[in-house]
Amino acid sequence: MIGKISVKYLSLLVTIGLFILMYGFGSVMYDGFFSPQVFLNLFVDNAFLCVTAVGMTFVxxxxxxxxxxxxxxxxxxxxxxxxxxxxHWHPAAVIVLVLLVGSSFGFAMGSLIHHFQLPPFIVTLAGMFLARGLCYIININSIPITNAFYTEVSQFRIPLPGHSFVSINVIIFFVVVIAAIFLAHYTRFGRTVYAIGGNEQSAVLMGLPVGRTKVLVYTINGFCSALAGVVFTFYMLSGYGLHAVGMEMDAIASVVIGGTLLSGGVGYVLGTMFGVLILGTIQTLIIFQGTLSSWWTKIAIGILLFLFCLLQRLFETGKGLKTQGTTGEQKA
Amino acid sequence: MTNATPTLFRRLTSTKLFWPLLALALLLAFNLVFTKGFFHIEIKDGHLYGSLIDILNRAAPLMLIAIGLTLVIAASGIDISVGAVVAISGALVAMLIGGTLVLKGGVQEYVTLLPMSVAILVTLAVSTAAGLWNGFLVSRIGMQPIVATLILIVAGRGAAQLITNGQIITIYYKPYFFIGNGFLLGIPFSLYIVLLLLLITLFLTRRTALGLFIESIGINPKASRMAGINAKNLLLGVYAFCSFCAGIAGLVVCSNLKSADGNNAGMYFELDAILAVVLGGTSMTGGKFYLIGSMVGALIIQTLTTTIYSIGVPPEITLVVKSVVVFLVMMFQSETFRRTVFGKFTKQVVQS
Incomplete structure (x- = not known):
C-alpha cells in the first residue's frame, strides 16, 4: 500500500523537485535571480498558460x-x-460572451468526439484551424485595446511585501487552480473523469455518465481556454490572429511535465501548475543567460517533454508487467 | 427498397476514387462557370501557363507530403510534425546553399557555401533522421504517435528558427530555383519529383508485400506481429519515409519562394496533408490506403484554395472552409454518423 502511494505521487514529486532544482540552479548562477519579483513574475507571465493547462489536465x-x-x-x-x-460593448458583456463562445466551442467538439466516436486529436485539430480562421475573418491585423477597464486591470498591481507585486491575472490563476483541484478530487464529476481515463469500458459498465462527462470535459477546457484568452487579453492588451500560436503545445507540455499520464487516468492539477512554473523558469533562465536565443526555449521544452514521456513509458511498462502477474490479487 | 438501383452506378460509387474525383470535378465545374479563363492554357516561352498548371505546381509540396503521410496513417499512426520538418528542411538547405553574388574578373558568379547536391543530400538526410526519431519513439518506446510527433513539432520549429535565427533567409543561387520554379518539357519540374516519388512508392507498396504489411499493421498490430511481420522496423521505416517526403517538400517550397522562413514555413501543412489523405479515401483509423486518392485529395485542396483566391473571397476564409470540410469528411467517415443520418432513409433489419 505504501509503495503504491509513493509511486502514485512519484511523478508529482519529480516535477516539484525539478522545479526547485532549476530555480535553485538559476539562483546560484545568476545575480538577482533569487528575488521575490523574479519568482512572482513566473506567475504574472504565465497566468494564461496555467489557466488553459488546467483545462487541458482534465482532458x-x-x-x-x-x-x-x-x-x-x-x-x-x-x-x-x-x-x-x-x-464599444461593455467589458462585462464582452467577458461573458467570450466565455460562452469558448465553452460552446468546447461543447461542440466534445459532442462530435462523443456522439460520432471520432478521434479527439483530429476533431480538435480541425477546431484549431477553424478558430484560427475565424480570427482572420474578424480582422487580419492586430487590434490594440484602449478600453479603460481593460487597461486598468492590465496595469493594476497588487503590492506584496518586499517591494514586489502581482497582477490581477495571478488572482484568476489561483482561483482557477483551487477550483480545479476541488473539481478534480472532491466531486463526483472529477472521480468520473479519472475513471474514464483509467478504463472507459469499465466506467461505462459501472454505470457512470461517461458520455455526459466527456462532453463536459471538453466544455470545461473550452471555458478555460476562453478564460485564458481573457487573461491573455489583459496581459497583451490587443487582439490578434497570431496570438498564442503553438500555445497548445506549451499547455500539453506543462500537463505532461506536471506528471499527468498521456494515456489518461492519472494526473494532478497541482502538478500542472508546477509544469507551467518549470516552463516559465526555463524561459527566465534563458533570458538571464543572455547569450542564448529565445528559440532555445522551444528546444529545451521539447527535450523536457521527451524525457517525461520516456519516464511515463517506463512507469507504464513497469506497471503493466506487475498487473499482468497479479491481476486477480489487485482486483480483489 | 433499393434493389432496383442500377448496378453500374453501384459499382462506380463503390470505388474509393469515385468520391474524391467527383469532388474535384465539381470544383472544376464551379470554376468553369464562375472563373473566367480558368481552363485557359497557353504556351509562353516554351512552358505551359494557366491556372491549372499553377494548381499542379502549387500542389506539389502537399502531394509529396501526402504520399508519406498516407503510409503513416495506413499503419494507424499519425505524423503532425510534417510542417516542422518542412521548416527545418527549408531552413537547412537555405543555410547550406546560402549563395552570394561575387564578381570574378568582371563576371558575376554565384558562390555557394556547399555544392548544391551536397546541401540537398544533407538536408534530406537530416529530414529522414527526424523521421527516424519519430519512428523510434513510436515503435521502440511505444509512445502514442500524436505525442511522439508533438515533441518534434515543439523542438523542430525551435530548431528551424535557430537555423534561420528567426529571420527569413534569402537564397541567391539560380540553379536551385529550378526545383520549385523550373520547367521541363513545358511542365513544372516539381511535378516530375512528385511523379517519380509516387511511382517508386506505388511500386514498393503494390508490387511487393510491403503495402500489405503496412495495411495489416494498421488493421491489427497484434495479429500482424503474430503473423511474423516485423512491425517495429516497418513503423520506423514508414515514419522515416514520411519525414523524407516532407523534407523534399521543404526543398520545393523553399526553392519556389527563393527563401526560407523558420517561423512560418510549413505552417498548417499538417492539416492540409491529413485532409488530403482523408479526402482520398484512406481512413484515419488505418488499414487500406489509396495513394492515388491522396494525390486527388491534394489537388482538391489546392483547387479549393486557388478557387477561393480567384473568386475574390478574402483568402483568410480558406482556413475556415478547410476546417469545415475536415469536419464534414470526418463525420461521413464515422460509422455512427452514417447510421444516424442515413439510417432514416433506408429500411434496415434490426441487427442482433
Missing part, C-alpha cells in the same frame, strides 16, 4: 487531447478587441 486525464486551445485563446482576444474597440 488528458480523461484520455483525450485538445489541440485547439491556442487558437481559442487567439479567437477570444480577437472577439474581445473587436467588440470593445469597434462595437
Amino acid at each position: 488528458i486525464v480523461s484520455g483525450g487531447i485538445d489541440l485547439s486551445v491556442g487558437s481559442v485563446i487567439a479567437l477570444t482576444t480577437m472577439i474581445s478587441a473587436h467588440l470593445l474597440e469597434t462595437s
Whole structure:
C-alpha cells in the first residue's frame, strides 16, 4: 500500500523537485535571480498558460487531447478587441460572451468526439484551424485595446511585501487552480473523469455518465481556454490572429511535465501548475543567460517533454508487467 | 427498397476514387462557370501557363507530403510534425546553399557555401533522421504517435528558427530555383519529383508485400506481429519515409519562394496533408490506403484554395472552409454518423 502511494505521487514529486532544482540552479548562477519579483513574475507571465493547462489536465486525464486551445485563446482576444474597440460593448458583456463562445466551442467538439466516436486529436485539430480562421475573418491585423477597464486591470498591481507585486491575472490563476483541484478530487464529476481515463469500458459498465462527462470535459477546457484568452487579453492588451500560436503545445507540455499520464487516468492539477512554473523558469533562465536565443526555449521544452514521456513509458511498462502477474490479487 | 438501383452506378460509387474525383470535378465545374479563363492554357516561352498548371505546381509540396503521410496513417499512426520538418528542411538547405553574388574578373558568379547536391543530400538526410526519431519513439518506446510527433513539432520549429535565427533567409543561387520554379518539357519540374516519388512508392507498396504489411499493421498490430511481420522496423521505416517526403517538400517550397522562413514555413501543412489523405479515401483509423486518392485529395485542396483566391473571397476564409470540410469528411467517415443520418432513409433489419 505504501509503495503504491509513493509511486502514485512519484511523478508529482519529480516535477516539484525539478522545479526547485532549476530555480535553485538559476539562483546560484545568476545575480538577482533569487528575488521575490523574479519568482512572482513566473506567475504574472504565465497566468494564461496555467489557466488553459488546467483545462487541458482534465482532458488528458480523461484520455483525450485538445489541440485547439491556442487558437481559442487567439479567437477570444480577437472577439474581445473587436467588440470593445469597434462595437464599444461593455467589458462585462464582452467577458461573458467570450466565455460562452469558448465553452460552446468546447461543447461542440466534445459532442462530435462523443456522439460520432471520432478521434479527439483530429476533431480538435480541425477546431484549431477553424478558430484560427475565424480570427482572420474578424480582422487580419492586430487590434490594440484602449478600453479603460481593460487597461486598468492590465496595469493594476497588487503590492506584496518586499517591494514586489502581482497582477490581477495571478488572482484568476489561483482561483482557477483551487477550483480545479476541488473539481478534480472532491466531486463526483472529477472521480468520473479519472475513471474514464483509467478504463472507459469499465466506467461505462459501472454505470457512470461517461458520455455526459466527456462532453463536459471538453466544455470545461473550452471555458478555460476562453478564460485564458481573457487573461491573455489583459496581459497583451490587443487582439490578434497570431496570438498564442503553438500555445497548445506549451499547455500539453506543462500537463505532461506536471506528471499527468498521456494515456489518461492519472494526473494532478497541482502538478500542472508546477509544469507551467518549470516552463516559465526555463524561459527566465534563458533570458538571464543572455547569450542564448529565445528559440532555445522551444528546444529545451521539447527535450523536457521527451524525457517525461520516456519516464511515463517506463512507469507504464513497469506497471503493466506487475498487473499482468497479479491481476486477480489487485482486483480483489 | 433499393434493389432496383442500377448496378453500374453501384459499382462506380463503390470505388474509393469515385468520391474524391467527383469532388474535384465539381470544383472544376464551379470554376468553369464562375472563373473566367480558368481552363485557359497557353504556351509562353516554351512552358505551359494557366491556372491549372499553377494548381499542379502549387500542389506539389502537399502531394509529396501526402504520399508519406498516407503510409503513416495506413499503419494507424499519425505524423503532425510534417510542417516542422518542412521548416527545418527549408531552413537547412537555405543555410547550406546560402549563395552570394561575387564578381570574378568582371563576371558575376554565384558562390555557394556547399555544392548544391551536397546541401540537398544533407538536408534530406537530416529530414529522414527526424523521421527516424519519430519512428523510434513510436515503435521502440511505444509512445502514442500524436505525442511522439508533438515533441518534434515543439523542438523542430525551435530548431528551424535557430537555423534561420528567426529571420527569413534569402537564397541567391539560380540553379536551385529550378526545383520549385523550373520547367521541363513545358511542365513544372516539381511535378516530375512528385511523379517519380509516387511511382517508386506505388511500386514498393503494390508490387511487393510491403503495402500489405503496412495495411495489416494498421488493421491489427497484434495479429500482424503474430503473423511474423516485423512491425517495429516497418513503423520506423514508414515514419522515416514520411519525414523524407516532407523534407523534399521543404526543398520545393523553399526553392519556389527563393527563401526560407523558420517561423512560418510549413505552417498548417499538417492539416492540409491529413485532409488530403482523408479526402482520398484512406481512413484515419488505418488499414487500406489509396495513394492515388491522396494525390486527388491534394489537388482538391489546392483547387479549393486557388478557387477561393480567384473568386475574390478574402483568402483568410480558406482556413475556415478547410476546417469545415475536415469536419464534414470526418463525420461521413464515422460509422455512427452514417447510421444516424442515413439510417432514416433506408429500411434496415434490426441487427442482433
